[in-house]
Amino acid sequence: MKLVQLGCGITGLVSAEHLEKNPRVKELILADSKVDAAMDLAARIGSEKISTREVDATDTKSLKDLLSGCDMVISAIPWFLNKRVIETAIEVGVDYIDYSMAVDSVEEWDEIDRKSKDRGVTILSSMGSDPGISDVFARYAANKLDRAVSARVMDGDTATAEGHDFFSLWSPVEMLQEVTVPAAVFKDGKITYVPPLDERQMYEFPEPVGPLPVYNTMHEETFLMSRFIEGLEYADFRIAVDDGFARVANTLRKIGLHSLDPVEVKGVTVKPLDVVVALMPRTVDLIGKTKGHACVVVEVTGVKDGERRLVKVWTSMSHETAYDICRSNATGYVVGTGGAVGAELLISGHVKAKGLIFPEQLPAEEFVSRLPAKHLDVKEEITVLQ
Numbered sequence: 001m002k003l004v005q006l007g008c009g010i011t012g013l014v015s016a017e018h019l020e021k022n023p024r025v026k027e028l029i030l031a032d033s034k035v036d037a038a039m040d041l042a043a044r045i046g047s048e049k050i051s052t053r054e055v056d057a058t059d060t061k062s063l064k065d066l067l068s069g070c071d072m073v074i075s076a077i078p079w080f081l082n083k084r085v086i087e088t089a090i091e092v093g094v095d096y097i098d099y100s101m102a103v104d105s106v107e108e109w110d111e112i113d114r115k116s117k118d119r120g121v122t123i124l125s126s127m128g129s130d131p132g133i134s135d136v137f138a139r140y141a142a143n144k145l146d147r148a149v150s151a152r153v154m155d156g157d158t159a160t161a162e163g164h165d166f167f168s169l170w171s172p173v174e175m176l177q178e179v180t181v182p183a184a185v186f187k188d189g190k191i192t193y194v195p196p197l198d199e200r201q202m203y204e205f206p207e208p209v210g211p212l213p214v215y216n217t218m219h220e221e222t223f224l225m226s227r228f229i230e231g232l233e234y235a236d237f238r239i240a241v242d243d244g245f246a247r248v249a250n251t252l253r254k255i256g257l258h259s260l261d262p263v264e265v266k267g268v269t270v271k272p273l274d275v276v277v278a279l280m281p282r283t284v285d286l287i288g289k290t291k292g293h294a295c296v297v298v299e300v301t302g303v304k305d306g307e308r309r310l311v312k313v314w315t316s317m318s319h320e321t322a323y324d325i326c327r328s329n330a331t332g333y334v335v336g337t338g339g340a341v342g343a344e345l346l347i348s349g350h351v352k353a354k355g356l357i358f359p360e361q362l363p364a365e366e367f368v369s370r371l372p373a374k375h376l377d378v379k380e381e382i383t384v385l386q
Helices: 010-020 036-045 060-067 079-092 103-118 133-142 172-178 220-228 243-255 272-279 319-326 330-348 364-370
Strands: 002-006 027-032 050-054 072-075 095-098 122-124 147-157 183-187 190-194 201-205 210-216 234-240 263-265 268-270 293-304 307-318 355-357 379-384
Touching: 002 010, 002 060, 010 027, 010 036, 010 072, 010 319, 010 330, 027 036, 036 050, 060 079, 072 079, 072 330, 079 095, 079 103, 079 122, 095 330, 103 122, 103 355, 122 330, 133 147, 133 220, 133 293, 133 307, 133 330, 133 364, 147 201, 147 210, 147 220, 172 272, 183 210, 183 220, 190 220, 201 234, 210 243, 220 234, 268 272, 293 330, 307 319, 307 330, 319 330, 330 364
Parallel strands: 002 027, 002 072, 027 050, 072 095, 095 122, 122 355, 147 234
Antiparallel strands: 147 293, 183 190, 183 234, 201 210, 210 234, 263 268, 293 307, 307 379
């Protein structure tokens, strides 16, 4: 098979490094508008399968040229550019995987599904860590119950980066947007919204992470779990946000610096959030300087054999381990691994469905069984509730 890794930041390169090892992958093109990091990976691995290509993902013609003759594209570019790549993949007839899909695209899902089925193409979306692995964990846990009632995702991180008090290990733009817009919660059969960073709750993550403050934020899981796990009455997503980051994020929101609407400053047009991000350290510059652990936990409650039960599934990794394995941080590593395992299921034929599919629709047991070989141990715990 001939694969394209579109977007070669910390996430895309993790996925590429996994997929290079797959014996069915005969050619792997690393494509980005800037190929320095891709060239570094190619040099480090020394594989004849890998080539690099400079591509502008906003240029439809360049995308068509890139994807023509390929079997699959794994998109690790910003979510707001994915729609163009999806459309091009369907037109060219190439299977497609991404790490996130904008929640405001829900109304377009049926059309994407129809078009991709007509072309015999699989569009696997939201296949990173959370969303992605978290959604698979939710399906995996729900499969252990006769009926699932609620599903909750908790994302925790104890990361520190020497010399930096305000930083993000994920796209700073996406992270700041996530914590400054109302958060979706599924309750009583419908999606409702709570104010950004509204309710601070302490959650006890498995060791070595421990207790962290978590908040509801806007995330795909709330929409996906409630749609694809039958019978759910409640679903939400919470992420750990330390008190210092929360104070800054709330201040940015209150004075409008979270906005992407252009404003004029002394004759120059700028987007306020772009200015904030420009003053933050780049995620790539924090690689190798980050310490701590990341952890994704999913809790599904329901009924089994007449008893109320809680099924808890989680995985964790230290940032130092991720750097040692493939020069990434734990956040980028887990996201990239989710995408790579999703791609492997398509390559191996475990997923044959055409059209638009999401992580909850994957064979969860097979997916989970592949994670330990990629340095992600999966732990589970079942508790009988009173």
